[in-house]
Amino acid sequence: MTPERLARINQTLDNRQPDLTICLEAVHKTHNLSAIVRTADAVGVHDVHAVLVQGYQRMSSGTALGSQNWVNVHMHSNIEEAVSQMKAQKMQVLATHLSSKAVDFREIDYTKPTAILMGQEKFGITPEALELADHHIVIPMVGMVQSLNVSVAGATILYEAQRQRQLAGMYGQNKLSAAERHKILFEGGHP
Amino acid sequence: MTPERLARINQTLDNRQPDLTICLEAVHKTHNLSAIVRTADAVGVHDVHAVLVQGYQRMSSGTALGSQNWVNVHMHSNIEEAVSQMKAQKMQVLATHLSSKAVDFREIDYTKPTAILMGQEKFGITPEALELADHHIVIPMVGMVQSLNVSVAGATILYEAQRQRQLAGMYGQNKLSAAERHKILFEGGHP
Ligand SMILES: C[S@@+](CC[C@H](N)C(=O)[O-])C[C@H]1O[C@@H](n2cnc3c(N)ncnc32)[C@H](O)[C@@H]1O
Ligand SMILES: C[S@@+](CC[C@H](N)C(=O)[O-])C[C@H]1O[C@@H](n2cnc3c(N)ncnc32)[C@H](O)[C@@H]1O
Structure with missing residues (x-):
């Protein structure tokens, strides 16, 4: 070397930032997971979680995601398992949800230990994930389209977390x- | 209706926001253009520009991009043509560039009329585009990966513009x- x-x-x-993570609730498309892992690495997220969809199990092995990107990708068989690991690390759990009752994502304090749950491309976040979350958050949209691409939405939230953590001097701390x-x-x- | x-x-x-636009310098993959158009709509960008790559011309017709997303997609045969239209509208032109000399994208005032130039997935922004730009900007990255996906990078910058314009009361103005x-x-x- x-x-x-x-x-x-x-x-x-x-x-x-071992106390910041993102979780994909249902992964069908590897390119969305890859894009999220790439952004996670760029903002210093060390662990990414993903819940496997029945019948897509084989995707997890054989991809070079983890090693290529220096990010640990943890696969789970259900959202409860994933969230219980996050709660064991005392993280606040945020569910991204396209609802008028969700709070603007910029109102959250991302300097706290935080896990961000992302929903599936077609059906969005599950009722189970909404139930497990401490807050429901939404990225404001003012156009005709109903939702953002999941990797775009994930990146937008992760860069808000990066902005807040940088201002708070949380980088370069060797955690x-x-x-x-x-x-x-x-x-x-x-x- | x-x-x-x-x-x-x-x-x-x-x-x-007719005075905010984004331009893809070289489009090979329709899914990147689609993701950018989707995000553009969500932040109120009305016009998206794209420079065609030789041999990929046919992509422009037949796709339902414009009508589906309520955003005008303007195709150009070269970057000079695209930038001259932006300069005619008195926009500041920002080239996204992975260089240590580029300024942090959050230092820019996006309440000014602004055009954001995005580079190609493999080779990045062209020397021509760098030459035509008023500023070179970069999104900070602290990991091992060298660059973000182009639609993720575009969205991160567009949502910073949205944040600034919202604070400045620039939405809901019927422009x-x-x-x-x-x-x-x-x-x-x-x-
Ligand atoms: C394409 S969207 C899902 C759309 C689905 N029809 C719904 O109603 O939720 C896929 C995922 O991206 C994220 N997402 C997309 N747009 C978002 C926004 N404006 N705010 C927060 N999350 C968003 C959420 O995690 C969502 O579950
Ligand atoms: C995959 S990158 C290009 C990588 C190419 N090897 C290079 O060195 O430029 C594709 C485009 O996404 C945008 N992009 C990616 N990461 C970026 C960052 N950190 N800051 C600004 N723009 C970025 C730029 O427009 C770039 O041209």
Whole structure:
């Protein structure tokens, strides 16, 4: 490994935000998951969650998502399992929901430990996810189209979180455990 | 047309921002253009520009992009043609560029008439576009991945523009010409 590459990896790890995550409720299309993982990496999100859809199980293995992007992708068989992990980490759980009762996504304090739940392209977020969430949030839209693409919506929220966390001085703080850091440096050196 | 639909169309038109636009420099993949048009509609952008890539000309006709999304999609054969139209409308031209010399996209005043130029998925923005631009802007990234997906990057910038324009009270101002409004109301009533 060159010194430049090592420096870059170290800088990336210093910026990781283990207390910020995003979860896709139902993944059919790998390109949406890929786009979200790519944005997650860019804002320092270290773990992405996804709930598998029956019959699409095979997608999870064989894709190079995790290793390519330096982000851990955790697969779950249902949303309860995913959310219980987030709650165990004391995260506030936000469900994105196209409803007039949802609050504007910019009103949320993303400097708190936070998990963002994204719904499925066709049917949106499930009633189960809405029930499990602490807040329902929406990105304002003023046009004729009813919804944004899920990876676009995810990115818009993640960059609001990045803005707030940057203002709060939360980057460059090296928040990963020593064990996690060691594991990544070892694996990352041998791509 | 139902009264509800007419009210919705009128509200959309009241929120249109004719002095904010986005331009894709080289479109190969229709799904990126579609995602950008969808986001443009959601933030009130009325016109989207795209430069055709040699050999992909046929994509422009036959797609339902414009009518489906209530956004005008203007096709150009080169970037100079597109930018000259923007400059004729006294817009500041911003080239998105993955360079350390580019300024953070949040430092720009998007309440000014503004055109945002997006580069191609593989090679990024062209030297011609960089030359024609007033500012080079970049979305900060702190991970290992080198760039964002183009529709994600476009959406992140458009929602920053929406944030600034909303704070400045620029929505709901009915800025379309009476002729344009009439044309859309007539077409929109017969989908
Ligand atoms: C295409 S949308 C789902 C549309 C679905 N018909 C519905 O009513 O929810 C896919 C997902 O993207 C996210 N999304 C899209 N637009 C959004 C917005 N304006 N605010 C918040 N989330 C949004 C949500 O997670 C949503 O479940
Ligand atoms: C996949 S990127 C192009 C990558 C290309 N290798 C390069 O070096 O420019 C496609 C387009 O998305 C936009 N983009 C992606 N990431 C961006 C960022 N962090 N800041 C600004 N624009 C970005 C730019 O318009 C870019 O030309």
